Amino acid sequence: MSGTFVGMPAFPKAAHEAVHNATLRGNLRHATHTIRSKRAKAVAEVSDWAALREAGKQIKDHTLRHLDDYLVQLEESVTAAGGIVHWAADADEANRIVVELVKMTGETEVVKVKSMATQEIGLNEALEAEGIHAYETDLAELIVQLGKDRPSHILVPAIHRNRGEIRDIFAREMSEWGRPAPEGLTDTPAELAEAARLHLREKFLRAKVGVSGANFMVAETGTLVVVESEGNGRMCLTLPETLISVVGIEKIVPTWQDLEVFLQTLPRSSTAERMNPYTSTWTGTRDGGAGEGDGPQTFHLVLLDNGRTDTLADEVGRQALRCIRCSACLNVCPVYERAGGHAYGSVYPGPIGAILSPQLRGTGSEIDASLPYASTLCGACYEVCPVAIDIPEVLVHLRERVAEGGQATRGGNRVVLKPAKGHAAERAAMRAARWAFSHPGALRTGQRLASRTRRFHPRTLPGPGRAWSETRDLPAVPAEPFRDWWQRTQGGKEAEAK
Amino acid sequence: MRVALFLTCVNDTLYPDTGRAVVKLLTRLGVDVDFPMGQTCCGQAHYNTGYRHEAEPLARHFSDVFGEYEAIVTPSGSCGAMVRELYPRMGERARAEGRGDTLAQTLAPVVPKTYELTEFLVDVLGVTDVGAYYPHTVTYHPTCHGLRSLGLGDRPRRLLQAVKGLELRELPGADECCGFGGTFAVKNSDVSAAMGADKVRNAESTGADVLCAADNSCLMHIGGTMGRLNTGMRPVHIAEILASTEEEPLV
Ligand code: SF4
Numbered sequence: 001m002s003g004t005f006v007g008m009p010a011f012p013k014a015a016h017e018a019v020h021n022a023t024l025r026g027n028l029r030h031a032t033h034t035i036r037s038k039r040a041k042a043v044a045e046v047s048d049w050a051a052l053r054e055a056g057k058q059i060k061d062h063t064l065r066h067l068d069d070y071l072v073q074l075e076e077s078v079t080a081a082g083g084i085v086h087w088a089a090d091a092d093e094a095n096r097i098v099v100e101l102v103k104m105t106g107e108t109e110v111v112k113v114k115s116m117a118t119q120e121i122g123l124n125e126a127l128e129a130e131g132i133h134a135y136e137t138d139l140a141e142l143i144v145q146l147g148k149d150r151p152s153h154i155l156v157p158a159i160h161r162n163r164g165e166i167r168d169i170f171a172r173e174m175s176e177w178g179r180p181a182p183e184g185l186t187d188t189p190a191e192l193a194e195a196a197r198l199h200l201r202e203k204f205l206r207a208k209v210g211v212s213g214a215n216f217m218v219a220e221t222g223t224l225v226v227v228e229s230e231g232n233g234r235m236c237l238t239l240p241e242t243l244i245s246v247v248g249i250e251k252i253v254p255t256w257q258d259l260e261v262f263l264q265t266l267p268r269s270s271t272a273e274r275m276n277p278y279t280s281t282w283t284g285t286r287d288g289g290a291g292e293g294d295g296p297q298t299f300h301l302v303l304l305d306n307g308r309t310d311t312l313a314d315e316v317g318r319q320a321l322r323c324i325r326c327s328a329c330l331n332v333c334p335v336y337e338r339a340g341g342h343a344y345g346s347v348y349p350g351p352i353g354a355i356l357s358p359q360l361r362g363t364g365s366e367i368d369a370s371l372p373y374a375s376t377l378c379g380a381c382y383e384v385c386p387v388a389i390d391i392p393e394v395l396v397h398l399r400e401r402v403a404e405g406g407q408a409t410r411g412g413n414r415v416v417l418k419p420a421k422g423h424a425a426e427r428a429a430m431r432a433a434r435w436a437f438s439h440p441g442a443l444r445t446g447q448r449l450a451s452r453t454r455r456f457h458p459r460t461l462p463g464p465g466r467a468w469s470e471t472r473d474l475p476a477v478p479a480e481p482f483r484d485w486w487q488r489t490q491g492g493k494e495a496e497a498k
Numbered sequence: 499m500r501v502a503l504f505l506t507c508v509n510d511t512l513y514p515d516t517g518r519a520v521v522k523l524l525t526r527l528g529v530d531v532d533f534p535m536g537q538t539c540c541g542q543a544h545y546n547t548g549y550r551h552e553a554e555p556l557a558r559h560f561s562d563v564f565g566e567y568e569a570i571v572t573p574s575g576s577c578g579a580m581v582r583e584l585y586p587r588m589g590e591r592a593r594a595e596g597r598g599d600t601l602a603q604t605l606a607p608v609v610p611k612t613y614e615l616t617e618f619l620v621d622v623l624g625v626t627d628v629g630a631y632y633p634h635t636v637t638y639h640p641t642c643h644g645l646r647s648l649g650l651g652d653r654p655r656r657l658l659q660a661v662k663g664l665e666l667r668e669l670p671g672a673d674e675c676c677g678f679g680g681t682f683a684v685k686n687s688d689v690s691a692a693m694g695a696d697k698v699r700n701a702e703s704t705g706a707d708v709l710c711a712a713d714n715s716c717l718m719h720i721g722g723t724m725g726r727l728n729t730g731m732r733p734v735h736i737a738e739i740l741a742s743t744e745e746e747p748l749v
Contacts, residue, residue: 012686012687012689015686015689016688019688019692020688025692334674334675334677334693335686335689335693338688338689372548373685373686374686375679376677376680376690376693377546378642378646378675378679379643379647380642380646380673380674380675382646383646393587396545396546396548396550398548399546399548400548400550402548403547403548426547427549430543430544431552433539433543433552434544434549434552436538437538438559440535440538443538447510450511467683467687468683468687468722470691471695471723472691472694472719472722472723472726473721473722474722475722477512478512478513478514478515481510481511481514482505482509482513482514482518482533483533483535485517485518486533487535491521491525491531491533492518492521492525
């Protein structure tokens with residue numbers, strides 16, 4: 001069940017299980033810490049990292065500001081190169097378009113390049129419902145698909161699995177989908193990779209239709225770009241006759257030259273490599289321009305909105321659309337490390353998921369309303385982000401929307417949101433605290449009361465405070481608040497009256 | 499130099515010893531310290547929990563109370579970051595919401611004058627050896643807002659290294675968040691507790707007697723976890739270590 005994400009419980013509940021699953025936490029800790037330190041090294045090698053980061057931010061912001069123009073330009077250049085452009089306002093529309101396109105080919109199988117956009121819309125399930133089998137060809141995606149599981153990381157979707165678990169999945173499931181795993185498969189990486197290679201080879205050679213996403217789309221030429229480590233994507237992009245690419249509208253860059261920045265920052269941030277092992281670019285169809293060449297005979301580009309225009313309308317939140325899905329923020333996030341990717345209830349986990357999902361989907365569901373709180377605001381994500389998305393700032397902005405309601409754009413319309421359920425008591429407490437803090441006398445009375453009754457203070461707290469005292473001791477209330485000491489002794493200048 | 503101590507509401511109420519230590523330390527270094535009695539709270543908890551509008555009157559109140567002083571010193575990295583990083587943003591957003599420049603202008607004077615304690619010692623007073631004596635093994639946890647919002651860098655560690663009798667041990671995974679995060683500790687208590695426990699285990703592995711930080715909120719969370727895990731380590735605010743002398747040692 002690659003399963004739907006709607007109806008997920010709120011983040012704290014969804015995280016509960018992961019926190020107490022020792023294997024999962026061990027797998028996550030090991031994987032994130034390894035990549036974290038490698039990334040730091042790869043970034044430190046570049047002398048102008050800060051300038052590259054700023055350039056990436058500027059290019060993205062400029063493109064987003066003129067997104068309408070660049071989209072029109074992109075459509076023109078894709079069409080001129082022989083491609084066909086489709087516009088999809090939401091997930092359903094995008095799925096309908098792709099299903100139709102595959103049906104037109106008469107095929108019942110497609111091979112897939114790892115793509116966040118198609119996961120976001122649940123394309124595999126939509127195809128399956130119409131009797132079309134979609135085969136994931138990225139190794140980690142394959143593990144997730146065979147394991148009837150959900151991805152838990154942007155780049156390493158099977159990060160939550162260790163080698164033993166992967167071996168078991170291959171041995172059990174491969175035969176259901178095609179070529180079975182070799183007899184006596186062990187859990188050495190080489191054997192696992194070879195089993196996957198043989199299994200996938202069959203699919204590549206048979207498939208007539210490929211489905212991909214793209215990391216970038218170049219407006220001036222209509223070129224799409226995918227960067228990857230394994231080369232499976234390149235196979236899917238070159239072998240099939242029909243290629244369907246589903247891409248979020250925010251993936252545009254104006255010119256080829258702009259790629260220069262991202263092809264440096266993306267690999268170093270994501271896999272700690274200096275360059276991506278495979279960078280594939282494709283423009284239209286084989287004979288769209290001039291006769292001979294490689295690439296597909298038919299090329300469709302499905303441009304996906306699915307909440308992106310609404311996000312763009314939000315002045316603070318729109319910076320989330322700069323994201324190039326490098327996943328560096330996941331790998332440094334202490335909350336992601338303990339909670340695991342599934343707890344975020346979205347294909348976008350970790351810090352970026354916590355700000356992107358509630359914007360793309362709105363804050364109406366329990367899980368989306370809880371995501372802005374799935375952070376300590378420690379700032380590690382902002383520090384590593386190669387396009388300088390101030391994730392803590394957006395988190396606080398979204399917290400305000402959840403707790404207090406306010407204006408937002410949904411489906412292209414300005415709407416006034418009510419506060420999410422369950423915040424009334426907190427809101428009242430915040431107001432009361434603000435009142436007390438605006439009246440120093442009241443604060444002082446409260447402090448004195450606390451000091452005087454300190455012998456009676458419980459060591460565990462009732463209500464929401466119980467969550468604190470279950471795992472931590474409470475600090476003892478002192479006999480005298482500082483301000484009383486100061487007044488009594490004038491800051492120690494007068495002898496203390498003991 | 500006449501300096502205002504912004505102690506913070508948490509320290510005033512729960513950690514008066516830290517306040518006394520700051521006064522003792524700064525006085526020893528020849529600074530004339532005042533504690534404006536009107537002070538309350540910088541509004542950080544309100545702001546970060548998503549009640550930005552509730553934080554605004556508190557920020558204005560802060561400016562009223564502290565605006566006249568030459569410098570404002572606080573022994574809290576996160577409250578220091580609230581004033582320095584977030585007050586300007588509050589002003590900008592009021593402007594963006596069409597409420598004019600008033601808030602920005604009210605808050606502007608206090609922003610550049612607000613210093614976290616270790617920053618004030620090193621950058622303004624220009625001292626790293628404050629004449630302290632503290633015969634213990636200590637490991638230092640750089641809190642997130644001190645580390646990333648204020649960029650305290652190695653200032654606290656330089657101050658600690660100059661303390662007589664003190665042996666500083668490096669904390670593994672020092673730059674990882676302890677899991678406090680204000681209301682996060684309650685709203686996501688499972689994750690918060692797991693982060694706290696990892697921090698405490700890392701601290702324990704140094705063999706130090708004391709874990710030191712420049713923010714009592716984080717120390718409350720770490721210390722509360724230490725108590726529960728029976729580590730025998732103690733959480734101590736850096737001000738108390740720096741205030742300790744051979745004549746009047748901190749016990
Ligand atoms: S938010 Fe930044 S760090 Fe996180 S995945 Fe996107 S680009 Fe990478």
